[in-house]
Amino acid sequence: MVHDLTFESHPGKLLEEHIWGVHKGTLQSSSLPIAGLAALFHDLGKINPNFQNKLHGKSTGYGNHSYLSVIAWVNYALINMKDIMMEHGLKTQEEFSLFILQVAVLIGKHHQNLPNFEYAFTGSEELIRATEFAKENVCDLPISEFVNKTLKLDCVSFELKWGKQSNMFVSFLSKYQKKAWKQAPLKFFMDTQESFSALIEADKKDAGKNDSYFFNETIETNTKQLAINLTSTFDKFDQNLDISQLNILRTQIRFEAIEGVKKGLLNDERIFTLTAPTGAGKTFTMLSIADEIRKQKGNLGIIYSLPFLSITEQVQKIAEELLDDVMSVNSKTENERIRNAQQSYENNQSAENLTEILKEDFIQNTFDHPFIITTFVQFFESLVSNKNSTLLKLPNFKKRIFLIDEVQALPPRLYIFFSAWLDEFCRRNDSYAILSTATMPKLTIPIKDTDEDCRADLLFKDYTVPNELIDCKKYFAEDIFNRYEIKVLSDQQTNESLVNHILELDGSCLVILNTIADTKNLYNELIGKSENVLLLNTHFIPDDRTRIINQSQDLLKANQKVILISTQLIEAGVDIDFPIVYRDMCPLPSLIQSAGRCNRNNKLDKGQVYFFELVSDNGQSRAKLIYRNEGKRFLDFCRKEIPTSINENQLFDVQSKFFESIQQNLTIGEFKVLSSSKTDSISLQQNLTIGEFKADKDASINMVKCINNAEFESMGKFKLINNDIGDQVQYYILKNEMDECYEKLNKLLNELKLQTDYANSKRLKIKISDYIKKLSGRILNIRVNKYNKAQMPEPYQDEILGIKFISTNNYSSTEGLILDNIENCFL
Structure with missing residues (x-):
């Protein structure tokens, strides 16, 4: 036939x-x-x-x-x-x-x-x-x-x-x-x-008739512009007649790191570590390292990954001063290119303008851009995903330089696994990675007597431990980075005794506690007893968090007393400088990150960090509510290894010992999610085991074993922030009675329901996504005990796309979300 x-x-x-x-x-x-x-x-x-x-x-x-x-x-x-x-x-x-x-x-x-x-x-x-x-x-x-x-x-x-x-x-x-x-x-x-x-x-x-590759079209311009503007920026730093000793050391660190990467590139090394004290200028140093790799290896894209949205915004601000076109991919930042394409379509509803919207959306979803700033969730989940939509990014992880800042914010179970994964991935894909933090984990794979399917040393046979780019111990010993003294308060602290201690000190202070409930209770005790008492936690909308941090900074600059009470969200990446910091019992990396907010710019002879253990009225440690099971080991380490008094420049050896203890007591590829209703994301992050996560109530999954057995679907269940710890509730806080965001979003959804054409349906979905990003500054994301939601405020309208709209009667710009029982909420 x-x-x-x-x-x-x-x-x-x-x-x-x-x-x-x-x-x-x-x-x-x-x-x-x-x-x-x-x-x-x-x-x-x-x-x-x-x-x-x-x-x-x-x-x-x-x-x-x-x-x-x-x-x-x-x-x-x-x-x-x-x-x-x-x-x-x-x-x-x-x-x-x-x-x-x-x-x-x-x-x-x-x-x-x-x-x-x-x-x-x-x-x-x-x-x-x-x-x-x-x-x-x-x-x-x-x-x-x-x-x-x-x-x-x-x-x-x-x-x-x-x-x-x-x-x-x-x-x-x-x-x-x-x-x-x-x-x-x-x-x-x-x-x-x-x-x-x-x-x-x-x-x-x-x-989709999309034959453009934006990265290829723009990488050369991006490379040249970054090189020129970095040189110009550093020239301005050098010409500053009032240059400080701190800036001199920052320059030394930058030069030494560049020389270190030059040597490493000659040996075909692909992954490096940069361990430097807080305030050492790591952002500019990492960009300089990336610039040097480009000079040696050609036009490589940059993906800058950070753990928290607040830090991505700071890096984005720096990057936008150096580059005309930066793409920040997260749940909050609007895409200017998509917004412009949408506006062009509104002005002229042509097929060409519609196609342009879809192309710009595809660029964003696939990371087809020479300079990306994104979160750990987007980056690390893409590396091990099995999902169609997520793996679209992976082709654009080739020929890239990964700048991974605050790597200690990864759950400890993932330190070694992702270091080894990146080492292999970079060799395969002509890419490079820089892991940076003030508290660098130990990244050597220990050999364990365990099932061969779970042995990372056998799986990652060619793994080479990343080389450190600078003599980090030398810089940690510098007087300029000896900015504070940690003093352990020997007696357990109740709310009352903590209030008394804070009020006895005549100066501004930052108090970091482990739970939202603790921050609200302390705030209620201090309000009215001192001027400028401010509260900060994740029960505030992002716009108010930024306002509170800015308000604190302004008061500090004006030499006015301010007491800021916060959860851990202020620990990493927030550029704020208090003379006194209080920190409730926590693992060593959290303590060091918290202490990094004390005398950050070295304006005082010595800042004071008070490390204590807060207890409830019945004498129970509040830290134990957060750091449970194996997380208790981290608390025990601090209780044992942090003496009554220790200076910043003495902490390097202590943190080295801490990460050695983790390295020797974990099984790479194994992680068990705690099922307690009070478990939160912080305790999950501090669990000792590495790489294994819970797929359902009774099952756990080992990443190394997944690879050994071709279990892509099982591996793809991995979430950096585990959803089993509670139900996420999203609230949009109305600005006032005239706020029409609910009506506008509902109108867009109704338009989408009536649309039958694929391209226009996609356009409306993109428009809705961008509109939600516009609202994100007033959206709260809260995880609550799935067994008790009775205390949560009722929305004034039906929820849309999982977002509940509530009035300002349930929210205060000074106290955050108003709840009857905040013990059932996570951080």
């Missing part, structure tokens, strides 16, 4: 053009054979006449395409086994079968997420339906002819059939080749991730 081999992949687009377009795009991101083959076969199932009818509005039966494409690939591979094995160096039947399965997964799941390989096709009703359909309609599926004559692949003709029963086909694909995988699990895992991300990015770009 002679067939007409003209088919469409999308309305008005030839299948042949789409396949070659996707193939070209895939190879731009990955040269792996499995990626190229998956691109060629991913849409061959669209030859199905039912699918062709569906493109033109006619539904005539089974019209799915992905699993028909899988069937085509497997039959092609089997009939051409000898040539495939020879071309790709496959030596055994197991290696060949694994090769088939990898490509089959990429094809079959390219509109879904990566599965666990062992169950990739087991029990798949969809694959059985596709197999039965292929067997019954083989004469109407000229896939082999299309491959030979249209795609012009040199191969033996093949048929779309498999034995006598379709379940034999499914059984073949379900035979997970563990023996072959275990030969190089890390390689195969990263190969599969890379190929999948390259395929789905290319597929979406080609289907």
Whole structure:
């Protein structure tokens, strides 16, 4: 039978053009054979006449395409086994079968997420339906002819059939080749991730008629501009006649770090650490290191990742003084390029302007930009994800410099795992990473007597511990960085005794406590007893948090007394300088970060940090509510190793001992989520175990084991901030009675519901997303005890997209969200 081999992949687009377009795009991101083959076969199932009818509005039966494409690939591979094995160096039947399965997964799941390989096709009703359909309609599926004559692949003709029963086909694909995988699990895992991300990015770009690569178009300008403006900025620093000793040391650190990275690059090192005291100018130093790597290695993009939104805003401000175009990707920052594209469309609703909106959104979602600022959640979850939407970013993690600041804010279970992961990832993708903090963890993989599937030393065989770029101990010993003394208050402190101690000292102070309830109780005790008592915690909307910090800074500059009572949210990245800091019992890194807010700019001979243990009226330690189970070890370390009095320049050896104790007492890849209703994100972060997280109430997942067993779906359940610790509630605080944000958002949603055109539906979704970012300054994100929500305020209207709108009757600009029982809320 002679067939007409003209088919469409999308309305008005030839299948042949789409396949070659996707193939070209895939190879731009990955040269792996499995990626190229998956691109060629991913849409061959669209030859199905039912699918062709569906493109033109006619539904005539089974019209799915992905699993028909899988069937085509497997039959092609089997009939051409000898040539495939020879071309790709496959030596055994197991290696060949694994090769088939990898490509089959990429094809079959390219509109879904990566599965666990062992169950990739087991029990798949969809694959059985596709197999039965292929067997019954083989004469109407000229896939082999299309491959030979249209795609012009040199191969033996093949048929779309498999034995006598379709379940034999499914059984073949379900035979997970563990023996072959275990030969190089890390390689195969990263190969599969890379190929999948390259395929789905290319597929979406080609289907959306998006042939632009913004990174390629702008990287050269970005590189030159950063180099020029950094030089100009440092020249201005040098010309400052009033240069301080602190700035002299900052310059020394920067120069030494640059020399360190030069030496490392000569040895083909890919990952480095920068350990420097708080206030040492790490942001400018990291940008200078990135600039030097670019000089040595060419036009590489920069991804600057930080743990908290408050710090990303500070880095964004610095970056925007150096560069014309910076993209900050998070839940709060509006995208100016998308906003401008939306405005152009509002002025002229042309197809071209609509396409421009979709392109700008794709740029943001895929990190297709030369300078990205983002959060740890976006960055680290993308590295290990199995999700289609998240893995779209991964092609743009190639040829990048990762600047990872405040790395100690990662949960300790992840320190070594992600250091080793980045080391391998950077070697594979011509990328580099700088890990920076004032409290650097120990990153050597300890050898443990445990199940081989969980041994990180066996998985990361080529891992090299990152080299430190500066003589950090020398700088920690400098007098200029000996800015405070930590004094341990020997007696346990009640609210009353703490109030008395604070009032006895005639000066401004910062008090950092472990829970929101504690901060509110202390605030209520102090208000009226001293001037300028301010409260700060996550029960304040972001706009008010910024205002309170700015107010504190202004009062300090004016030499007016201010008492700021805060939770840990002020610990890292907030540039504020108090003469006195109080800190409730906490792990050592938190203590050092808190102390970094004391005499930060070295204006005093010595700042005072008071370290104490707050107890409730019944004598129970408040810290124990937060740091539970293994987290107690961190508290015990501080109780044992922090003497009655210790200076800042004596802490380096103490923190080294702390991270050594963590290193020796953890199992890389293992983490158990505590199920207590009072557990919060801070206690999770301070858990000793590394890399394992809880998938449900009874199961835990080990990252190292996931890689060893090709468990992509299990690995993809990882969340940096675990959702099992409580239910998240979002509140928008109305500005006043005239606030119409609810009505505007509801109007946009109603427009979306009525929209049937794909492109315009996408445009409205983007517009809604951007509108919510506009509201983010007044949105609270709170986690509450899932078993007791009775104390939460009721919204005045039905919630929209999970956001509850409440009036100012439930909120105070000085006290935050007003609740009946705040013990059931997390930090």
